[in-house]
Amino acid sequence: MLGKTIEEINVGDSANFTKSVTDYDVYSFAGVTGDFNPAHINTVYASETSFHKTIAHGIVSVGFISNILGTQLPGPGSITVSQECDFRRPVYIGDTITATVEVTKKDEAKNRVWLRTYCTNQRGELVVDGEAKMMPVRKKPEKG
Numbered sequence: 001m002l003g004k005t006i007e008e009i010n011v012g013d014s015a016n017f018t019k020s021v022t023d024y025d026v027y028s029f030a031g032v033t034g035d036f037n038p039a040h041i042n043t044v045y046a047s048e049t050s051f052h053k054t055i056a057h058g059i060v061s062v063g064f065i066s067n068i069l070g071t072q073l074p075g076p077g078s079i080t081v082s083q084e085c086d087f088r089r090p091v092y093i094g095d096t097i098t099a100t101v102e103v104t105k106k107d108e109a110k111n112r113v114w115l116r117t118y119c120t121n122q123r124g125e126l127v128v129d130g131e132a133k134m135m136p137v138r139k140k141p142e143k144g
Helices: 023-033 043-047 058-071
Strands: 014-020 079-087 096-107 112-120 126-135
Touching: 014 058, 023 058, 058 079, 058 096, 058 112, 058 126, 079 112, 096 126
Parallel strands: none
Antiparallel strands: 014 096, 079 126, 096 112, 112 126
């Protein structure tokens, strides 16, 4: 199954994904990437920081955005051309994060679409804000 083509995408289209961040998510991400920053995995160290407890890697929230871009909008087969993000607030273990993408612009001639990308926590606070430029799949092949 392929994602939406540029012709099937409209300015204003949106999609979202919600997930609660667990210890497992943070430790797994550290293991996969090798990012063992003590702010993420050491409760004693983290208790002495300005956050007072461990925080999730910022890129975990960006991964939730990637989920939407790759599975919903534009969806399977699309390619990320660029992605910008600003980390606004920490994400703590136990926070429930909702990632949202919204189409803000499209260029059919160049097969490009721009999306506002952001994440909020369970209190509605903005934790990540940014923009992605995507290349949707081309016209789907005819069957038969």
